[in-house]
Amino acid sequence: MTQYDPRELRNAFGTFMTGVTVVTAKTADGTPIGFTANSFSSVSLDPPLVLVCLANSSSNYQAFTSADGFAVNILSEAQKHVSNTFARPVEDRFATVDWRDGPNGGPVIDGVSAWFDCSMFKTVEAGDHIILxxxxxxxxxxxAPGLGYARGAYVTPAAELAALEPHHDMIVSVLVQLDGKVLLVEAKDGLVLPEGRVGKDGVSQTLQAVVSSTGMTAEPGFIYSVYEDSDRKSQHITFQCAAEDGQPTLGAFTDLSDENLQRVTDPATRTMLHRFREESRIGNFGIYYGNQQSGHVRTITAGR
Amino acid sequence: MTQYDPRELRNAFGTFMTGVTVVTAKTADGTPIGFTANSFSSVSLDPPLVLVCLANSSSNYQAFTSADGFAVNILSEAQKHVSNTFARPVEDRFATVDWRDGPNGGPVIDGVSAWFDCSMFKTVEAGDHIILxxxxxxxxxxxAPGLGYARGAYVTPAAELAALEPHHDMIVSVLVQLDGKVLLVEAKDGLVLPEGRVGKDGVSQTLQAVVSSTGMTAEPGFIYSVYEDSDRKSQHITFQCAAEDGQPTLGAFTDLSDENLQRVTDPATRTMLHRFREESRIGNFGIYYGNQQSGHVRTITAGR
Incomplete structure (x- = not known):
């Protein structure tokens, strides 16, 4: 490209939605350093690799490129303040958060959705940035739902939830997923999602009660589906819900095989679960269903 | 790391929210090929660089690594079907979309939020993937708002909008941003966001009318802020809104300087705009405000 406007290029880059990370390391004298970045990508499962991009002009450049490794903290939606702190000049950024050393010595921050503590695998010079x-x-x-970033502003499920008020008959259900399986409950007319009718306590409280009833540690995320339930004269809203490992006390995690989907008798729910099955194939490390493409769980031994 | 469960690693990778891209190229005989990927990152502004990760096991590996270049299509929220098509075995994926050759010969797809047509700059082997x-x-x-992906399911502003019904007095406003400036309208008591009261036409229609009134080509995205406007006894919902280049017929794009923010007399709006100013600093190529960090617009000449 011979002529371009960096302002327009920057705006075009911004159309790609991202999460928000804080990338950390220790200097030679043990001082923790870190910066906010959204140029993160998972790269490889075996060996397990991730990447982040760092500006050549960054004051952290020397420290990060000469470090033994770094940690990537995937911020949760409650951590906008952490993102802001590590994005602007602050005297002692680490004084504002709770953190500890990760297994490789990289500073990992409390309350994140995930952290990855890494040894340095390779650095790649790429224009005005270096890829770590x-x-x-x-x-x-x-x-914990992750903090999102799109076109220069944060994106969080919390904003959605705040906008919802129980205006008329409203039913909320949760799509609790674990390793590609979905929590379904045996009802008299087939398999259903855990659900609840929104009462005077409001949408948030009802959602929490529905999650609690399953016995799982899970947090509602973005709205997944909205439809009018004409049988029950209600608006039905389904929320994505990530779960931590555990055994449900209500229902069971169920493969979305054709056979199981036939046991979901509500047409709207069945259509939604079909859609969910399709979508889970996306991405580098999509979760696959069915015999031909089933993922297998391995515990491997990998030397450093 | 000596012992780990790839299933858990994959889930941890999934906590980072992403957009969805379709990466395309042409084979030696001119056949278009492409695959869905969310392992995209912008890398550098000068020279302009982007990256995507491709599995070594991909059937496209040979074709992409030997290609002169590739195109990255950032899918818009209306393109879930494109994402699905390019993520599963389909006889002729390109028969299902409208596309054309980009300036470098990479297939670019109609209706995307953005596309980048690239020459190959460098490939980097990284475990079970290669970085292009x-x-x-x-x-x-x-x-057009981008399609998002979080923990195995799509994320779109459309789902939010569908869940909103005008249940009582509701005011919607739009945060129309262009290069870090926000569209503000001169009202009798100071600067305000373009807004409208939701009538019987519903939230979507009212939003469209508010956008139209500004004379800009812009599309509402995610909900940015929700608050009770006690003065007007209304629920107030503000939507993010990306704009294409143009001149507004209502209001003006305004720097969020301290001086200008003082002219925003509604406290809730002023707080929100303060927050927006902070957030725009995030990321690789964040939009900066103020004298010390102002971005400068350049048109540069770069030889290939």
Whole structure:
């Protein structure tokens, strides 16, 4: 390209939605350093690799490129303040958060959706940035919805929830997913999602009660589906819901096989679950269903 | 890391929200090929670089790694079907979409939020994937909200909108942003956002009318802020709104300087705009405000 306007290019880059990370390391004298970045990508499962991009002009450039490794903290939706703190000049950024050393020595921050503590695998010079590729030496993840970023502003499920008021008969259900399986409950007329009718306590409270009833540690995320339930004269809203490992006390995690989907007798729910099955194939490490494409769980031994 | 469960690692990777892209190229005989990927990142402004990760096991591996370049199509929220088509085995994926050759010969798809047509800059082997780094030879972007992906399911502003019904007095306003400036309208008591009271036509229609009144080509995206407007006894919902280049017929794009923010007399709006100013600093190529960090618009000449 011979002529272009960097302002327009920057805006075009911004059309790609991202999460928000804080990338951290320790300087030679042990001081924790970190910066907010959204140029993160998972790269490889085996060996486990991730990447982030760092500006050549960054004051952290020397420290990060000479470090033994770095940690990537995937911020949760409650951590806008952490994102802001690590994005602007602040005297002691780490004084404002709770953090500890990860297994590889990288600072990991409390309350994140996930963290990856990495050894340095490779660095790649790429224009006005350098790509840091890290080998994951340890990681942790939980059900907290991630903070999103789109076209220069944060995106969170919390904003959706705040806008919803129980205006007439409203039913909320949760799509609790774990490793590609969905929590379905045996009802008298087939399999259904865990659900509840919104009472005077409001949408948030009802959602929490529905999640609690399943016995899982899970947090409602973005709205997944909305439809008019004409049989029950209600508006029906389904929320995405990530779960931590565990055993439900209500229902069971169910493969979305054709056979199981036939046991979902409500047409709207069945259509939605079909759609969910399709969508889970997306991405680098999409969750696959069915015999031909089933993922297999491995515990492998990998030398550093 | 000596022991880990790839299933858990994959779930942890999934906590990072992403957009959805379709990466395309032409084979030696001119056949268009493409695949759905969310492992995209912008890398550099000067030279303009982007990256995507491709699995070593991909049937497209040979074709992409030997291609002169590739195009990245950032899908818009209306293009879930495109994402699905390019993520599963389909006889002729390109028969299902409208597309054309980009300036570098990469297939660019109609209706996307943005596309980047790239020459191959560098490839980097990284575990079970290869990183393709492309030099942007041409690009285009518009105001269509991007399709998002979080923890195995799509995220779109459309789902939010569908869930909103005008249950009582409701005012919607739009945060129309262009290059870090926000469209503000001179009212008798100071600067305000373009807004409208939701009538019987519903939220969507009212939003469209508010956008139209500004004379801009813009599309409402995610909900940005929700609050009770006690003065007017209304629920007030503000939507993010990306705009294409143009001149507003109502109001003016305004720097969020301290001086200008003082002219926003409604406290809730002023707080929100303060927050927006903070957030725009995030990311690789965040939009900066103020004298110390102002971005400058350049048109540069870069040889290939």
């Amino acid at each position: 590729i890290g080998k994951v030496e340890g990681f942790e993840a939980n059900a | 780094i492309g030099k942007v030879e041409g690009f285009e972007a518009n105001a």
